[in-house]
Amino acid sequence: MKETLHIYTRVSTTIQEEDGTSLDTQRDLGEQRSQKLGMKCQVWNEGSQSSSKDDLSNRPVLTQLLQEVQDGNVKHVYVWNTDRLSRNIQTWGLIRLILIKNEVHLHTPTGELILSDPQTNLMLGIMSEFSQYDNLLRTERFRLGKLQRIRDGGWKGGPPPFGYRLDEGELVVEPKESVWVVKIHEWYRDGLTPDEIKTHLMENGVMTRRGNPVWSLGSITSLLSNTHYDGYWMFEDGKSGEVIRVSCPRICPPELILGVKNSKEKRTYKKGNKREKTSVSKHPYLVSKLMKCGNCGLFYYGNIKKTQTSYYHCGSKTNKYRDKGTDKYTECGTNRNLRLDTTEKVVWEEVKSVIGSSHLFKETIKREVLGEERVFTETKKDTDLTKKQIERLEREVEKITTSIVNLTTENILSESRDLKGVVKKLEDKRLETEVRIKELTSKLSEKEDENRWIDWLKEYKDRLDKLDDLTPKERQDFVRGVVSEIVVHELDNQRHKLEINFLFPYVGDRLEYKDETNKSLGYEIKGGRNRKNKTLNLLKKFTS
Numbered sequence: 001m002k003e004t005l006h007i008y009t010r011v012s013t014t015i016q017e018e019d020g021t022s023l024d025t026q027r028d029l030g031e032q033r034s035q036k037l038g039m040k041c042q043v044w045n046e047g048s049q050s051s052s053k054d055d056l057s058n059r060p061v062l063t064q065l066l067q068e069v070q071d072g073n074v075k076h077v078y079v080w081n082t083d084r085l086s087r088n089i090q091t092w093g094l095i096r097l098i099l100i101k102n103e104v105h106l107h108t109p110t111g112e113l114i115l116s117d118p119q120t121n122l123m124l125g126i127m128s129e130f131s132q133y134d135n136l137l138r139t140e141r142f143r144l145g146k147l148q149r150i151r152d153g154g155w156k157g158g159p160p161p162f163g164y165r166l167d168e169g170e171l172v173v174e175p176k177e178s179v180w181v182v183k184i185h186e187w188y189r190d191g192l193t194p195d196e197i198k199t200h201l202m203e204n205g206v207m208t209r210r211g212n213p214v215w216s217l218g219s220i221t222s223l224l225s226n227t228h229y230d231g232y233w234m235f236e237d238g239k240s241g242e243v244i245r246v247s248c249p250r251i252c253p254p255e256l257i258l259g260v261k262n263s264k265e266k267r268t269y270k271k272g273n274k275r276e277k278t279s280v281s282k283h284p285y286l287v288s289k290l291m292k293c294g295n296c297g298l299f300y301y302g303n304i305k306k307t308q309t310s311y312y313h314c315g316s317k318t319n320k321y322r323d324k325g326t327d328k329y330t331e332c333g334t335n336r337n338l339r340l341d342t343t344e345k346v347v348w349e350e351v352k353s354v355i356g357s358s359h360l361f362k363e364t365i366k367r368e369v370l371g372e373e374r375v376f377t378e379t380k381k382d383t384d385l386t387k388k389q390i391e392r393l394e395r396e397v398e399k400i401t402t403s404i405v406n407l408t409t410e411n412i413l414s415e416s417r418d419l420k421g422v423v424k425k426l427e428d429k430r431l432e433t434e435v436r437i438k439e440l441t442s443k444l445s446e447k448e449d450e451n452r453w454i455d456w457l458k459e460y461k462d463r464l465d466k467l468d469d470l471t472p473k474e475r476q477d478f479v480r481g482v483v484s485e486i487v488v489h490e491l492d493n494q495r496h497k498l499e500i501n502f503l504f505p506y507v508g509d510r511l512e513y514k515d516e517t518n519k520s521l522g523y524e525i526k527g528g529r530n531r532k533n534k535t536l537n538l539l540k541k542f543t544s
């Protein structure tokens, strides 16, 4: 009985068909081989299979052939190249084991491979390693190719975000959707909740990408945090961790993105405030990080008690137990804690009195505020004007947008009417207006930066007369603005000396005119000191 040569053919989809490896060629060569061997032949054609998942589950024909081998019906197998059987080491090992066990002769165009021969085994092993390596290389090349395409502005794959469509692998603006992208941002900026935005979208018949007229709150929230509308997106390569910033057409103007950002911050801030109210209110300690122990040099810490008297205590006491036996351990001889209310009151009164009567301080304020008054009022007038202008332009954009939306809707309803030209003109006008708004807004923010400190100083001067109206936090800022440090000396069991060191010689300065008889010749400020001492009992309740 004539033996049969079982010809197994397969091509891989990911490899371009190399010369001489097409299914037909593989079969023809196999048939030639069978004639040479004087055998009948039977073709087992796997066809075209992906090599990415290279195991038997993906090779139904090969599995069938191996079954025949195990059943003892196949003694001669022909493959064009051993990698037709498998490029995967484990799979190839399994196949080889089955072939060897069943004493199958494996034929290739170059002759028979004796599978059990150690040298052939080694060679086959190496060849298989090479195909494995080849596969890895191909995967890597594919990954690098994709990264390069992304770097060149290509889309990463998958559906494009709402507001865009794909054109030759790149994101381009989808006008019908982008109108709504802008709208959603504007609504959010103007204080609408995602739920209200959802209602608006529904009322306007805006469909999601999947054709759903009901938007989920999650999709609205995630749309609002999409960076694409700001003209870029980030891609992180899972393997290398490399992050690529890719530019794409901007849908929302920068000032709108900024508006949304501010609105978001405001909302989280509000939430944060609520949270803070329920927790223990944070007391701004008037002299924390300012008041030091004259004995050991550590800062004093405040400790607010709800039911007991609150104290400031030397830092050595806080860390006493934690640091004991370490280098950080500080031995301090102070015995008494300072009453918090008394200490803060005394410091505040002293600072107020020194600053309130300091010519130097007044002079500083005068130079900084009054000297700039002209500039200030001018820029103020200017910014007010710009703000009005922006508001007017924004209303215009709003109107244009509404018209566009209405016209677009009409257009959908009556396809016969060609309103495209009108809409196009309106879009141009809107863009033009938005660019103008953008210019004005950036001009305005520059101006506002410029004005901020002038504003602050002006307000500050007004408040100098009403210092006691300041909130605890403002008092803390004020003290920090003029005092460099406060040193506490424990004199005895009763009395402490507070040494208040000011940043500038505000203490006891005086104003001397160059000529008392002719004040217009100017004056000088003289004789100030930086330090003010105050000795008192800080253990008692303060009475002035």
Ligand SMILES: [Zn+2]
Residues within 6 Å of the ligand: 293, 294, 295, 296, 297, 298, 314, 315, 316, 332, 333, 334
């Ligand atoms: Zn101390």
